[in-house]
Amino acid sequence: MTETGLTVRRLARSGTLRGPTSGLAPGYVQANLVCVPRELAYDFLLFCQRNPRPCPLLEVTEVGSPEPVGVAAGSDLRTDVPGYGVWHHGERVAAPETLHDHWRDDLVSFLLGCSFTFETALIRAGLPVRHVEEGRNVPMYRTNRPCRPAGVFHGPMVVSMRPMSPDQAVRASVICARYPRAHGSPIHLGDPAALGIRDLDRPDYGDAVTIRPGEIPVFWACGVTPQAVAQATRPALMLTHKPGHMFLTDLLDSDLEGLG
Amino acid sequence: MTETGLTVRRLARSGTLRGPTSGLAPGYVQANLVCVPRELAYDFLLFCQRNPRPCPLLEVTEVGSPEPVGVAAGSDLRTDVPGYGVWHHGERVAAPETLHDHWRDDLVSFLLGCSFTFETALIRAGLPVRHVEEGRNVPMYRTNRPCRPAGVFHGPMVVSMRPMSPDQAVRASVICARYPRAHGSPIHLGDPAALGIRDLDRPDYGDAVTIRPGEIPVFWACGVTPQAVAQATRPALMLTHKPGHMFLTDLLDSDLEGLG
Numbered sequence: 001m002t003e004t005g006l007t008v009r010r011l012a013r014s015g016t017l018r019g020p021t022s023g024l025a026p027g028y029v030q031a032n033l034v035c036v037p038r039e040l041a042y043d044f045l046l047f048c049q050r051n052p053r054p055c056p057l058l059e060v061t062e063v064g065s066p067e068p069v070g071v072a073a074g075s076d077l078r079t080d081v082p083g084y085g086v087w088h089h090g091e092r093v094a095a096p097e098t099l100h101d102h103w104r105d106d107l108v109s110f111l112l113g114c115s116f117t118f119e120t121a122l123i124r125a126g127l128p129v130r131h132v133e134e135g136r137n138v139p140m141y142r143t144n145r146p147c148r149p150a151g152v153f154h155g156p157m158v159v160s161m162r163p164m165s166p167d168q169a170v171r172a173s174v175i176c177a178r179y180p181r182a183h184g185s186p187i188h189l190g191d192p193a194a195l196g197i198r199d200l201d202r203p204d205y206g207d208a209v210t211i212r213p214g215e216i217p218v219f220w221a222c223g224v225t226p227q228a229v230a231q232a233t234r235p236a237l238m239l240t241h242k243p244g245h246m247f248l249t250d251l252l253d254s255d256l257e258g259l260g
Numbered sequence: 261m262t263e264t265g266l267t268v269r270r271l272a273r274s275g276t277l278r279g280p281t282s283g284l285a286p287g288y289v290q291a292n293l294v295c296v297p298r299e300l301a302y303d304f305l306l307f308c309q310r311n312p313r314p315c316p317l318l319e320v321t322e323v324g325s326p327e328p329v330g331v332a333a334g335s336d337l338r339t340d341v342p343g344y345g346v347w348h349h350g351e352r353v354a355a356p357e358t359l360h361d362h363w364r365d366d367l368v369s370f371l372l373g374c375s376f377t378f379e380t381a382l383i384r385a386g387l388p389v390r391h392v393e394e395g396r397n398v399p400m401y402r403t404n405r406p407c408r409p410a411g412v413f414h415g416p417m418v419v420s421m422r423p424m425s426p427d428q429a430v431r432a433s434v435i436c437a438r439y440p441r442a443h444g445s446p447i448h449l450g451d452p453a454a455l456g457i458r459d460l461d462r463p464d465y466g467d468a469v470t471i472r473p474g475e476i477p478v479f480w481a482c483g484v485t486p487q488a489v490a491q492a493t494r495p496a497l498m499l500t501h502k503p504g505h506m507f508l509t510d511l512l513d514s515d516l517e518g519l520g
Contacts, residue, residue: 042302049305049317050330057309070310070408148330180440 004028005072005248009080012248015097017082020137020244026120027253029182030246031058031071031111032223033081035099035239038063041108043151047229048110050148054157054225056113056181058249064105071249077109083242085227090234092227099239107239112223114246115160117182117253121175127168130209137244138162139203141219142228144196145187155232158205158225159187159195163215172218181256188219195219204228205243264288265332265508269340272508275357277342280397280504286380287513289442290506291318291331291371292483293341295359295499298323301368303411307489308370310408314417314485316373316441318509324365331509337369343502345487350494352487359499367499372483374506375420377442377513381435387428390469397504398422399463401479402488404456405447415492418465418482419447419455423475432478441516448479455479464488465503 005028011017021030036044041063048055059068066077078099086094086102096102115138119129131138138160145157164172169189177185188195200217201208205224211217230238241247265288271277281290296304301323308315319328326337338359346354346362356362375398379389391398398420405417424432429449437445452460460477461468465484471477490498501507 042305045302045305045309046320049309049320060306060309 008248012082013079021246029251030114030116033241034110034226047150047153053221059111061109083245085240087230087238113182118176136207140205155229158222159219160222163211268508272342273339281506289511290374290376293501294370294486295367307410307413313481319371321369343505345500347490347498373442378436396467400465415489418485419479420482423471
């Protein structure tokens with residue numbers, strides 16, 4: 001069976017899939033999930049507009065609808081993601097398998113582009129994606145770079161990291177620039193301290209990966225940023241995906257190419 | 261004196277400049293203006309997110325503030341544009357020289373990218389931009405292509421048109437793809453009837469231009485789209501720029517390159 005966005009969503013809905021989605025359904029666009037009440041939706045939409053590198057918008061649902069009609073008609077955001085987070089006043093109070101017990105009719109859902117899109121392009125170009133090689137979740141770190149605030153929302157940018165040789169990092173930068181809606185090119189490479197990251201072996205989300213001799217860490221803006229923003233902002237309610245456990249859309253990576 | 265975004269804004273503020281801005285301050289990003297009351301701001305922001313080709317967002321102001329701090333600190337959207345439109349219930353009721361008599365403390369202002377950004381790149385590549393050559397405003401047309409609705413907002417996409425030979429159109433498509441926040445590559449070329457345009461000599465906005473033998477019309481999504489949306493949607497109040505009379509930012513065209 002050819003794996004598609006739809007087949008992965010079905011595996012999540014049936015409970016068969018509860019792990020990270022990196023490497024699944026190659027060529028299909030994966031997405032970060034954020035749901036907030038309507039009264040916070042303008043501020044969050046503006047936050048995404050002002051921070052397009054970590055929060056590139058793919059879709060915003062109608063109020064109360066769990067179906068992102070523009071990118072995955074017939075899907076259900078409450079069941080089709082393999083893992084969720086429930087945030088109350090900045091604390092993650094639950095990590096449920098579905099959102100049925102947490103859904104409200106005033107929720108607006110946001111789907112943000114994900115680095116797994118450009119990873120497919122990197123792998124096709126023969127570039128290393130270490131966490132895929134090692135069967136782990138991608139390492140993610142909170143940084144000292146503040147996002148541009150919008151309304152009640154503020155907080156630090158989160159980055160994902162992939163180790164590469166310097167020449168591979170240059171090639172990856174060119175390739176990723178084709179996908180501005182999947183975080184685009186790296187925001188930093190080399191010294192982690194420049195981003196306020198103390199220890200690459202202790203990521204704030206996901207798993208550490210091996211950095212080989214001659215490699216440097218390469219950092220991309222990450223769609224887990226809204227979860228760090230929830231911790232900083234303490235909104236009464238935010239629902240999210242579990243880091244690395246993404247929503248699969250029906251969009252093809254090529255649909256995003258060059259698209260702003 | 262070198263012309264910059266700032267010097268053009270000053271010419272508008274002083275009343276010296278009241279004409280179209282195409283070709284002014286080459287290399288500085290120009291922007292379409294839309295102001296709506298806060299109660300409509302979420303719907304309009306969502307409309308832009310769902311229609312990034314005609315409405316690529318560069319900046320959204322704080323409620324009531326006429327200063328787009330992210331792209332032109334110290335500027336004033338009420339005075340720094342060479343011409344305005346005031347829309348009440350879908351009718352353009354005034355075309356004032358400033359917005360002072362129409363400003364309200366509940367207005368949110370949106371700046372959208374403009375094709376004048378890619379025109380600079382086209383001219384540098386030796387490609388024709390006929391309306392600049394002929395000293396006219398760019399021709400713009402309402403189409404039969406509906407925008408994706410958001411809340412109260414719906415309506416047809418507006419396009420701008422530049423005549424070129426087919427091989428020039430191909431080169432222009434590649435160049436414009438570098439600027440997704442300035443409408444990106446064309447949405448159509450050739451037969452105007454495919455967009456529901458009956459007569460290229462009678463644009464809905466701006467001026468007609470000469471189409472030479474061997475040339476075809478090439479069409480780009482246009483930031484005047486919100487004005488057609490105002491006519492279709494009839495919101496109580498929308499303030500805009502006058503078509504072709506843009507707000508000059510401090511951003512450089514290169515700042516937008518590849519940026520989604």
